[in-house]
Amino acid sequence: MRGALPVLLPFRAPERGPPTLTRAHLVMLAVALAALAPAALAQASGAPLSPLAVVWKWTPLLLAGFGFNLLISFAAMAIGTAAGFGLGLAQLGSSRVLRGLAWALTQFFRNSPWLVLLFFAMFLIPFQVRIGGVTIPLPDWLKAIIGFALPVMANVSEIVRGAVRSVPTPQWESADSLAFTPRQTMWMIILPQCIKRMIPPWMNVYSLITMATVQASVVGVTEMLTLTGQVHAAEGGRPELFAPLYGFALLCFFVYCYPIDLMTARLERRFQVR
Amino acid sequence: MSAAAPTWTAERPIVELHDVHKSFGTVEVLRGVSFSMMKGEVICVIGPSGSGKSTLIRCINALVPINRGSIRVEGQEVNDPALDKLALRRKVGMVFQQYNLFPHKTALQNIMMAPLHVLKQDRREVEERARLLIRKVRLDGKEDSYPGELSGGQQQRVAIARSLAMRPQVMLFDEVTAALDPETVKEVLNTIRELAEEGMTCILVTHEMGFAREIAGHIYFTDRGVIVEHGPPAEFFASPKDERTRQFLSQIL
Ligand SMILES: Nc1ncnc2c1ncn2[C@@H]1O[C@H](COP(=O)(O)OP(=O)(O)OP(=O)(O)O)[C@@H](O)[C@H]1O
Ligand SMILES: [Mg+2]
Numbered sequence: 384m385r386g387a388l389p390v391l392l393p394f395r396a397p398e399r400g401p402p403t404l405t406r407a408h409l410v411m412l413a414v415a416l417a418a419l420a421p422a423a424l425a426q427a428s429g430a431p432l433s434p435l436a437v438v439w440k441w442t443p444l445l446l447a448g449f450g451f452n453l454l455i456s457f458a459a460m461a462i463g464t465a466a467g468f469g470l471g472l473a474q475l476g477s478s479r480v481l482r483g484l485a486w487a488l489t490q491f492f493r494n495s496p497w498l499v500l501l502f503f504a505m506f507l508i509p510f511q512v513r514i515g516g517v518t519i520p521l522p523d524w525l526k527a528i529i530g531f532a533l534p535v536m537a538n539v540s541e542i543v544r545g546a547v548r549s550v551p552t553p554q555w556e557s558a559d560s561l562a563f564t565p566r567q568t569m570w571m572i573i574l575p576q577c578i579k580r581m582i583p584p585w586m587n588v589y590s591l592i593t594m595a596t597v598q599a600s601v602v603g604v605t606e607m608l609t610l611t612g613q614v615h616a617a618e619g620g621r622p623e624l625f626a627p628l629y630g631f632a633l634l635c636f637f638v639y640c641y642p643i644d645l646m647t648a649r650l651e652r653r654f655q656v657r
Numbered sequence: 658m659s660a661a662a663p664t665w666t667a668e669r670p671i672v673e674l675h676d677v678h679k680s681f682g683t684v685e686v687l688r689g690v691s692f693s694m695m696k697g698e699v700i701c702v703i704g705p706s707g708s709g710k711s712t713l714i715r716c717i718n719a720l721v722p723i724n725r726g727s728i729r730v731e732g733q734e735v736n737d738p739a740l741d742k743l744a745l746r747r748k749v750g751m752v753f754q755q756y757n758l759f760p761h762k763t764a765l766q767n768i769m770m771a772p773l774h775v776l777k778q779d780r781r782e783v784e785e786r787a788r789l790l791i792r793k794v795r796l797d798g799k800e801d802s803y804p805g806e807l808s809g810g811q812q813q814r815v816a817i818a819r820s821l822a823m824r825p826q827v828m829l830f831d832e833v834t835a836a837l838d839p840e841t842v843k844e845v846l847n848t849i850r851e852l853a854e855e856g857m858t859c860i861l862v863t864h865e866m867g868f869a870r871e872i873a874g875h876i877y878f879t880d881r882g883v884i885v886e887h888g889p890p891a892e893f894f895a896s897p898k899d900e901r902t903r904q905f906l907s908q909i910l
Pocket of ligand 1: 681684686704705706707708709710711712713
């Protein structure tokens with residue numbers, strides 16, 4: 384199904400052949416490579432490359448894939464945060480119907496497996512939309528971003544609701560007695576007070592969604608995990624390469640996410656003290 | 658706007674309650690409260706915990722909607738589905754036991770916010786007034802302090818200034834010294850005393866009997882949602898008639 388439609392092939396490295404990409408990056412990373420080059424060259428003549436050398440050789444491509452994971456995570460986070468903020472405020476709004484609807488949406492998307500949401504996004508969103516006379520293609524990676532934005536939205540919605548609820552009601556009363564409208568109270572008095580409290584849980588969601596982006600490989604979006612598999616295959620699928628290659632992917636995510644988690648914990652502690 | 662509003666004159670009561678009833682669920686908290694006061698008067702409401710004092714004064718600025726009866730402020734009916742809340746709350750300022758300052762704003766900003774954003778008044782004029790109010794409550798130099806950097810008594814005086822910035826006609830004080838250290842109670846009471854001396858109409862819920870006796874023109878004693886007894890302080894404290902009043906006073910004095 385996907386093969387027939389070029390619009391659905393946005394980031395399909397294999398078609399163009401990974402070596403092209405690799406060589407370009409190899410040049411850029413020549414200096415760094417020099418350190419490992421002797422070992423690699425020594426084996427280049429006949430014997431297969433050592434696992435470490437293989438990882439090293441493919442590092443530029445794998446890192447480009449990782450960069451794509453990050454891109455997906457940024458975009459999903461941005462869209463999900465904006466939508467979640469609106470949904471969270473709707474959960475706190477004065478309209479009963481809207482409140483109920485926002486609550487239901489939040490609960491639904493918060494309690495669905497992310498991978499299932501991703502599948503839904505992939506298969507329910509059309510591959511292109513026509514607005515007026517213009518056809519806008521919706522490539523797989525864009526659909527994946529939307530698929531990941533859904534759980535982000537639901538989680539941000541709850542974060543907003545929880546933070547606003549954590550502001551003591553006397554704040555509302557004193558604003559009310561000064562004739563602030565509910566909207567003014569929310570935007571000028573309540574939200575500025577609790578925005579800080581939203582940051583740690585929000586960062587937590589970010590860390591989780593970053594790690595979840597590898598699920599995009601399941602629905603055919605080429606990202607780091609997909610590339611790792613392809614590299615493994617390109618190297619003949621040698622079993623001893625499995626651990627180093629996938630270990631490298633793990634390492635990338637760990638090195639990226641762990642500092643975020645550390646910072647989250649630190650902020651959490653700091654905001655708790657106040 | 659209530660039709661009666663434009664016709665109000667200072668010869669008529671500024672605050673007038675008639676047979677006010679209020680229930681929370683099945684709990685009747687106010688069971689027919691009536692009183693009235695003239696402009697410039699100061700009254701104190703005293704009574705045991707849970708007798709409905711807070712509820713009573715919260716009804717006056719419509720923070721709590723009532724079930725039955727009538728409340729008029731400068732002739733404006735508060736118990737009206739089409740109530741002009743802005744008009745009412747400009748007239749009635751309120752100070753709470755827990756100060757409830759906005760923690761993310763400085764003292765000066767706390768005072769300026771409502772006139773700026775609710776009344777949409779000119780910033781320069783508002784700031785000038787806010788600085789005068791800071792001086793009035795004797796907090797010169799604390800303009801740029803955040804509530805968290807101020808003592809309870811200082812915060813409460815900022816809260817009073819914040820309320821005064823709306824130029825209210827009536828001030829409601831709900832046990833505003835109850836959360837304070839004994840040393841800082843005095844500062845806040847002094848501020849209220851000065852206000853009263855300037856002719857501000859004040860309704861105070863308080864446990865400070867000495868202050869009530871000194872400042873109030875009239876004392877109201879509430880118990881279980883009704884006014885049991887009232888009178889000028891000299892009379893009220895010297896010869897309480899009702900048994901419940903006597904009991905309460907003997908416990909507290
Ligand atoms: N929002 C509310 N919902 C339900 N019950 C309430 C509410 N506010 C007050 N009550 C009840 O109404 C009664 C009177 O409360 P209120 O706060 O007016 O008393 P009070 O005289 O101010 O007491 P205190 O001296 O302790 O401040 C209490 O029994 C209280 O539990
Ligand atoms: Mg009370």
